[in-house]
Amino acid sequence: MANERPLGEVKILDFMWVMAGPAATRMLADYGATVVRIESPTRIDTARTLGPFRNNQPAPDASGLFNNCNAGKLGITLDLGNPSAKEVVADLVRWADVVTEAFSPKAMRAWGYDYEQLRRIKPDLIMLSTCLMGQTGPHAKIAGFGSMAAAISGFHNLTGWPDRAPSGPFGAYTDYIAPKFTAMAILAALEYRRRTGQGQYIDQSQAESSLHFLSPALLDYTANGRVDDRAGNTDPDFAPHGAYPCAGEDRWVAIVCRSDEDWRRLSELMKRAELGADARFATARERLKRRDELDSIVGAWTRGLEPREAEALVQSRGIAAYEVQNSAEAYTDPQLRYRGHFVELPHPVYGKTTVEGARAKLSRTPAEVRTAGPTLGQHNQFVFEKILGYNEERISELVAAGVLG
Amino acid sequence: MLSPYRVLDLTTDRGLLCGQVLGDMGADVIKIEPPGGSPARRLGPFFKDERNPNASLYWWAYNRNKRSVTLDIERDEGRELLRKLASGAHFFVESFNPGFLAERGLGYSHLSAINPALIYVSITPFGQDGPKASYADSDLVILAAGGPLILTGDEDRPPVRCTVPQAYAHASADAAVGALVAHHERVRSGLGQQVDVAAQQSVAMATQSGILGAAVGAADSHRMAGGIKAGPLEIPLVWPARDGYVSLLFLFGSALGVFTRKLMQYLCEQKLCDEATRDKDWIGYGELLATGKEPLAEFNRVKGIVRAFTRSHTKAELLQLALERGFLIAPITTTAEVVDSPQLAAREYWQPVEHPELGRAFRYPGAFAKFSASPLRYRRRPPLVGEHNREIYGGELGIGDGQLAALARKGII
Numbered sequence: 138m139a140n141e142r143p144l145g146e147v148k149i150l151d152f153m154w155v156m157a158g159p160a161a162t163r164m165l166a167d168y169g170a171t172v173v174r175i176e177s178p179t180r181i182d183t184a185r186t187l188g189p190f191r192n193n194q195p196a197p198d199a200s201g202l203f204n205n206c207n208a209g210k211l212g213i214t215l216d217l218g219n220p221s222a223k224e225v226v227a228d229l230v231r232w233a234d235v236v237t238e239a240f241s242p243k244a245m246r247a248w249g250y251d252y253e254q255l256r257r258i259k260p261d262l263i264m265l266s267t268c269l270m271g272q273t274g275p276h277a278k279i280a281g282f283g284s285m286a287a288a289i290s291g292f293h294n295l296t297g298w299p300d301r302a303p304s305g306p307f308g309a310y311t312d313y314i315a316p317k318f319t320a321m322a323i324l325a326a327l328e329y330r331r332r333t334g335q336g337q338y339i340d341q342s343q344a345e346s347s348l349h350f351l352s353p354a355l356l357d358y359t360a361n362g363r364v365d366d367r368a369g370n371t372d373p374d375f376a377p378h379g380a381y382p383c384a385g386e387d388r389w390v391a392i393v394c395r396s397d398e399d400w401r402r403l404s405e406l407m408k409r410a411e412l413g414a415d416a417r418f419a420t421a422r423e424r425l426k427r428r429d430e431l432d433s434i435v436g437a438w439t440r441g442l443e444p445r446e447a448e449a450l451v452q453s454r455g456i457a458a459y460e461v462q463n464s465a466e467a468y469t470d471p472q473l474r475y476r477g478h479f480v481e482l483p484h485p486v487y488g489k490t491t492v493e494g495a496r497a498k499l500s501r502t503p504a505e506v507r508t509a510g511p512t513l514g515q516h517n518q519f520v521f522e523k524i525l526g527y528n529e530e531r532i533s534e535l536v537a538a539g540v541l542g
Numbered sequence: 543m544l545s546p547y548r549v550l551d552l553t554t555d556r557g558l559l560c561g562q563v564l565g566d567m568g569a570d571v572i573k574i575e576p577p578g579g580s581p582a583r584r585l586g587p588f589f590k591d592e593r594n595p596n597a598s599l600y601w602w603a604y605n606r607n608k609r610s611v612t613l614d615i616e617r618d619e620g621r622e623l624l625r626k627l628a629s630g631a632h633f634f635v636e637s638f639n640p641g642f643l644a645e646r647g648l649g650y651s652h653l654s655a656i657n658p659a660l661i662y663v664s665i666t667p668f669g670q671d672g673p674k675a676s677y678a679d680s681d682l683v684i685l686a687a688g689g690p691l692i693l694t695g696d697e698d699r700p701p702v703r704c705t706v707p708q709a710y711a712h713a714s715a716d717a718a719v720g721a722l723v724a725h726h727e728r729v730r731s732g733l734g735q736q737v738d739v740a741a742q743q744s745v746a747m748a749t750q751s752g753i754l755g756a757a758v759g760a761a762d763s764h765r766m767a768g769g770i771k772a773g774p775l776e777i778p779l780v781w782p783a784r785d786g787y788v789s790l791l792f793l794f795g796s797a798l799g800v801f802t803r804k805l806m807q808y809l810c811e812q813k814l815c816d817e818a819t820r821d822k823d824w825i826g827y828g829e830l831l832a833t834g835k836e837p838l839a840e841f842n843r844v845k846g847i848v849r850a851f852t853r854s855h856t857k858a859e860l861l862q863l864a865l866e867r868g869f870l871i872a873p874i875t876t877t878a879e880v881v882d883s884p885q886l887a888a889r890e891y892w893q894p895v896e897h898p899e900l901g902r903a904f905r906y907p908g909a910f911a912k913f914s915a916s917p918l919r920y921r922r923r924p925p926l927v928g929e930h931n932r933e934i935y936g937g938e939l940g941i942g943d944g945q946l947a948a949l950a951r952k953g954i955i
Binding site: 143144147156160164165168181182183186187188189190191192193201202205206265270271273274275276277278279280281282284285286287288289290291292293294295296297298301302303304305306307308309310312313314316317318319320321322324325326327328329331332333335336337338339340341342344345346348349350351352353354355356357358359360361363364365366367368369370372373374375378379380381382387389390391392393395452455456457458459460461462463464465467468470471472473475476478479481490491492493494496497498499500501502 | 543544546559563567568585586587589590591599600602603604650668669670671672673674675677678679680682683684685686687688689690691692693694695696699700701702703704705706708711712715716717718719720721722723724725726727729733735736737738739740742743744746747748749750751752753754755756757758759760761762763764765767768770779780782787788789791795796797798801861864865868869870871872873874875876877878879880881883884885886888889891892904905906907908909910911912913914915916
């Protein structure tokens with residue numbers, strides 16, 4: 138339990154599962170927090186059933202998603218419904234600074250592990266609950282996943298083509314936003330406790346956190362009464378603005394002209410300098426009126442190019458562009474490489490796995506991602522013996538009582 | 543929670559959310575804008591569609607709980623003022639292109655020499671360094687670079703983005719986390735550091751770890767109108783309702799198949815499908831499809847049954863059913879329906895923020911989480927351009943009225 142890492146002395150008892158919750162405590166583990174992640178020995182973490190799987194072979198420890206969301210954590214199994222688990226949880230709560238959970242509301246209460254109960258064990262405890270809609274309200278009990286929170290929060294309706302049903306953002310979109318707010322909430326609450334000695338309970342609705350990413354459109358309604366809609370790849374200020382087809386199947390380059398000067402330079406690059414001089418395209422206002430025409434012109438030029446070639450050519454003129462990268466392209470992207478975005482780690486079952494690196498680079502005390510997501514119960518012995526100080530006899534009792542599954 | 547700390551916010555639209563959330567958590571945030579106002583004030587939509595720097599709703603969205611001063615960092619006297627402010631600040635948040643501030647003597651090394659405890663947060667499109675660090679950027683281009691774009695949209699059309707820019711919101715939220723981690727460390731060491739966040743890496747989060755596909759030897763998923771395409775399997779996530787659309791998870795496996803089984807039981811009760819359909823192995827159904835034991839045509843027939851069910855109900859009816867029976871269904875809502883949501887009303891989510899200069903209050907998205915001991919408060923509406931010049935330069939830096947007037951005359955503030 139090295140203390141020199143930025144969060145080296147922070148101890149988190151993590152009841153969270155699936156994606157939004159575990160992704161948050163993963164961020165804290167990157168900077169040295171000790172995170173003890175509890176898993177049910179019987180009810181598998183949904184994240185373990187979701188890809189990308191190592192070599193396309195689904196298996197509980199082969200999930201890239203699970204490994205990515207749980208890297209750096211200690212994993213133990215506990216059957217929370219077993220009465221003998223109670224004492225173990227109490228000991229872990231005494232050890233922890235922070236308890237986190239991501240069940241649907243009431244589950245922790247049913248086990249007797251809600252904040253009111255746990256603070257009796259540890260008065261200055263910080264506890265955070267995160268779920269789709271929050272702990273209270275008529276929709277609190279919506280069962281489900283981030284794709285549903287994204288739908289009910291308005292993201293779906295704003296993503297896609299106006300002449301079609303919404304495409305929606307990819308996957309469980311609010312699960313990609315909420316963890317950032319979870320992590321900052323925990324860090325701020327720790328700071329508050331440091332200064333005041335006071336712990337507290339934090340009720341996070343993943344929908345409510347995520348709505349901050351739609352604030353401009355929400356204010357457009359509350360201030361102007363206007364209901365925004367999806368609009369394909371059009372932008373209110375910029376044209377051309379889109380993903381353009383390149384050579385090969387489903388390969389694209391995103392190009393955005395942010396100024397009239399950008400457009401003139403792009404015209405020259407496309408060897409269509411006459412368009413740069415054409416009054417019909419000279420200003421953003423004129424170009425915005427003729428978006429479709431511009432999209433065909435730019436698309437006709439990119440179609441013969443490799444995406445990365447198009448990206449390099451367009452960027453060489455100072456115009457925003459990037460290959461629309463799939464995972465293979467991202468994996469070889471020199472910029473992501475340089476930034477250390479892909480971190481290879483040893484894995485107890487598969488020899489190795491790869492996870493994403495930490496997002497914030499701290500110049501003096503950088504993040505370190507040291508271990509893959511734990512296999513089921515991988516750290517039972519370590520946690521019970523080294524963290525809780527249980528002797529062999531006590532551990533055998535727990536095994537015999539079926540607490541560990 | 544962060545009330546003892548001061549944040550200097552020099553960001554453009556690339557980083558505004560970072561300072562805002564620090565402000566929501568109590569920090570004293572000073573927005574530093576060029577004379578005439580931040581370029582982010584030129585971003586729409588605008589209140590009453592009036593294009594003026596104090597009416598940008600984009601600005602409103604990401605600048606509450608901040609005070610504003612103007613300052614020209616292109617001039618020596620402006621830089622001197624900034625150094626004075628930085629010597630007493632705890633966090634410095636900026637989003638200029640890499641090297642821009644360093645060339646003006648305001649890089650991390652310069653400011654840490656004045657204030658070694660300063661946490662200097664830099665938010666950029668691609669990071670402070672690397673072969674593409676100086677690339678030109680935009681929201682769409684970052685979404686392309688970081689992986690979510692290729693996964694989003696309809697299979698027969700180009701990849702598509704959300705109409706509301708997302709890339710820098712992701713980066714700014716990551717930056718706030720990084721700033722607080724650095725702060726935590728500073729409590730022990732007394733030292734600051736630079737926190738470097740690349741939006742490209744931040745948005746990779748929105749691939750649901752799909753960006754790891756090639757690294758772990760897995761096939762990528764492909765975008766599909768309102769759903770997921772994995773090999774020949776097309777799994778819709780968006781389903782028609784009588785009055786719009788709903789999101790419904792019709793998925794399989796040990797975790798999600800349970801919900802599908804529950805749904806099919808209900809459809810059978812409602813005489814929408816026969817018992818043989820109800821009793822399919824919904825846990826192992828993915829495997830059955832993958833091995834061809836269940837023909838795709840049969841899967842398509844079942845999807846047709848589910849579609850007929852959703853289409854015959856309104857969004858509200860389907861939500862009610864989901865709540866009563868634990869189905870994985872949620873309505874696809876417009877911004878109006880979000881703002882008028884009974885759930886958000888019951889939780890008193892929307893916060894009225896008074897804009898005295900306009901003589902009215904507006905409802906803002908509320909606290910990102912409910913803290914029992916230290917609730918988030920909206921103390922200030924987004925500032926007008928340079929609204930706090932006198933308060934901060936005069937009241938706090940002790941610059942006299944005459945000197946302030948001279949600075950204003952010279953266009954420094």
